[in-house]
Amino acid sequence: MTDRILTARWGKPDSASLASYRKDGGYRALDKALGMEPAAIVDEVKRSNLRGRGGAGFATGLKWSFLPKDVRPRYLAVNADESEPGTFKDRYIIEHDPHQLIEGIAITCWANDIHLAYVYIRGEFAKQARLLEQAIDEARAAGILGPRLLGKKDFALDVFVHRGAGAYICGEESALLESLEGKKGYPRLKPPFPAVVGLWGKPTIINNVETLANVPWIVEHGGEAFAALGTGKSGGLRLYCVSGHVNRPGVYEKPVHQNLKQLLYEDCGGIPGGRAVKAVIPGGSSAPVLAGHEIDVSLEFDALKAAGTMAGSGGIIVFDESACMVRALWRISKFYAEESCGQCTPCREGTPWLEGILEKLEEGHGTAADVAKLEQLAGNIMGQTICALGDAAAMPVQSFVKKFRDEFLRHAEERRCPFGAHAWGLDQTSREARVGDVVY
Amino acid sequence: MTSPPALAAAQLPREKVEHFDREVEVIVKRYPADRKAAALIPVLRAAQELFGPLNEDVQGLVASRLGVSRARVDEVATFYVMFHTKPVGRHVVEMCTNVSCCLTGAEKIWAHLQKKLGVKPGETTADGRFTLREVECLGSCGTAPAMLVDEEMHERLTVEKVDEILGRLS
């Protein structure tokens, strides 16, 4: 059975070039797709059980089928914003195998009758934006993109890179569209969903980079084969980004239902100094934290949901027993306070308030009442906002306090951080990272 | 009120404005002809690279070329952290202090940077060489700690490595 789809070519010489992609069979799936009915491709993706890798885990084929039948033009927006703390995979797809993404985009556009696609890439990824633009230019010069898809089909497709300028909120799909239209990134009220009213008011598909990079494999090998790599309603492999206190951080391509503990101990070589795991955030900093004793769990979307957290973006952040949970949560809350767009009162007012209380606790000025206040404030934000950033700010607070209450209370009782100068752990060394077969 | 577009452009160096106009022409081609405003972010980036901070004159020029209001240009220029409306140093150093970076030693490096440059976050050194900023996750958490220097990513930072990187810049 295949154990590599996205990372298979990473590390090969010149893997980002069109010539090398073609040598390895690249654009064959697009050729096959052009011989298929567009609707049959959508069906194949539905059968594959591919679920969005950007955060929400929504079924990709189903999302595509929400496009209204008779409205044109339709657009594709590819989400390469990759700003969820702990997430660092899409950049490597773009660095090591951009044509796989471009082929996925081309198939998706053919399947959904879309003639114009934008890749929204975060502003900080200057190098990746340049590499992707080069690859697109190469594909256009070779006649793969442009007036005739793959030089053979009367189907025009233009793909452009649109670089953001620094704003986490622009990863949220409706804020992304606003930003793409040349505005500040204010999320829109939903419904209507972008598939119905999206870019410039037209039906728009928004998918994450990793999601679309899987599409060529699905077309080539069939949806069932992809589904078989996973379990239940989630098909395929996915890229797990592991960071923090592990011996071998990096990007690991594993089945969607990979066991978390195994990933950390077998693939990532365990915890520095043989220390115990205190906590793991399994799906980017927005995902509720798991305590050390809860990590023998499948990372599959529904399994993690059952465990009270979420698979999110695949960003796994590991804290060993020597790290302070208050310090960590303080930093996480600072992030959401910083990135709130300010449209909704609970989020605009609540996030800095959370940050402030956590600062107080960590600096030794907090009380037990403050700990209770954290939970109350988070509860007031949850579900009360336009976009999911509000929930994303609240969920870490609720889970950290619930699972590490004693540690929060100790900060209040002792009027100091019990971890002192080592709040981020006893060993804070940067270690070699494995990204597919590439070592950094 | 602010100066009319023609006047704004007149206060900027002519060759630069011509260069800018050529870039704008290329950028707007990526968007449908009736959606020129979508080019606002890339055009602001091009303007910042050419003219420096997005001050009133530059914003006026951008507004006139894309047919959008000055208010909208200002709103966008101030919303995104990579745009500067005030002068910055010759080099912009942006260090991530988010969780994965801190778990691998970012706090120590961050403290070192502030001490070495003698500035607080957001400030520019007296010699105008560096502006130091604290930023959020840079998508380099596996190779943390990370920082951007003039938009170039540096990863797996140590105090020594930071010294070496900054030492190379004048």
Ligand SMILES: Cc1cc2nc3c(=O)[nH]c(=O)nc-3n(C[C@H](O)[C@H](O)[C@H](O)COP(=O)(O)O)c2cc1C
């Ligand atoms: C605050 C916020 C930030 C987000 N950031 C990203 C991001 O950086 N990249 C991404 O692909 N999706 C991000 N998402 C999820 C998108 O809104 C959207 O669900 C996703 O791009 C859809 O693609 P998918 O179905 O292929 O996952 C974010 C969502 C929220 C609420």
Ligand code: SF4
């Ligand atoms: S929840 Fe926060 S980030 Fe989202 S729209 Fe409201 S204020 Fe903006």
Ligand code: FES
């Ligand atoms: S936390 Fe620093 S790069 Fe992600």
